[in-house]
Amino acid sequence: MYAKYFVLFAILFTGWFLRKINFIDDKMNDSINKLIVYFAYPCLIVHNIGNLDMAGNVLTSFLIAFGLSLAMLYLYGFISYIYARFRKFPKETSNLFELAMTTPNDGFMGFPVALIFFGDMGLLLMLAHNAAMNFYLFTYGTSLLRRNYEGTRKAAPGRVLKALLKLLLNPNILALFVGFIISFIGGTIPEPVDDYLVYIGDISTPMAMIFIGSTLAGYSFKEIIRDRLVIEAGFVKLILLPVITAAAVYFMPVAPVIKCIVVLGTCFPTAATVSMLSQQEGHDPAPTSKALFFSTVLSMATVSAALKIITLLFM
DSSP: OHHHHHHHHHHHHHHHHHHHTTSSOHHHHHHHHHHIIIIIHHHHHHHHHHTOOOOHHHHHHHHHHHHHHHHHHHHHHHHHHHHHHHTTOOHHHHHHHHHHHHOBOTTTTHHHHHHHHHHHHHHHHHHHHHHHHHHHIIIIIHHHHTHHHHTTSOOOHHHHHHHHHHHHTOHHHHHHHHHHHHHHTTOOOOHHHHHHHHHHHTTHHHHHHHHHHHHGGGSOHHHHHTOHHHHHHHHIIIIIHHHHHHHHHTTSSSOHHHHHHHHHHTSSOBOHHHHHHHHHTTOOSHHHHHHHHHHHHHHHHHHHHHHHHHHHHHO
């Protein structure tokens, strides 16, 4: 598991170094952002969801994990909103930290951890959690990022319809639908097409971390760890929300492995997609990048502890 952290930090440092020597500039950073969010990430989603074998009990378990994960993610959104109001987060960055607190990196880190500790079924259920996370991120998440400049606009029917169409036409939401359709009808993605999706999709994680490293180039480590908002966001992300999730699912009449994955899914640090999406929506990605960096460092201790507690509680 810790080998994954080494890889993440090595790639992040690469982005930091390339920005420091001016190899990467703002224009290149923006291009990297668009490539990942609107092209590479959708390819990865179609590959991951489209290749699932949705049959019998497998389909039932997948749908339960997806629905439960999605419900919990929206609950996290409400909790983070209340927490930010209670702790008086600045209005201009509160929405960024709220999203950083609730959106986990359950793909690059979650998939291998789920496979190692819970086998093939664990990986399948983590894919369900990841699908729910993507749906949450590109529905509520995008709405949250637009909160400050849309709060004073009236929700006229035409504007609501336009916003709905924009959401449905988001490449990542379309990718989810395409993947689910292929999976549910029992179809298979032709091998050359699937290879293409894999090759393009696989650049999303390394390029995302290069983007994060480049964004952090203007900040010192001391500056990050002294930021109250960054520290509190890390606490909520890696401690408070997993505890709430474990308490919420403990008595639910679902399979133990589903409970484990739903809790584990929220134990990972902030997803890199949050920073890229923040920039796409016109925000400075620095707050979410700092939250990602701090939560990734902190998670080196918390994920190991969470795995022990989860297996003790549910297995």
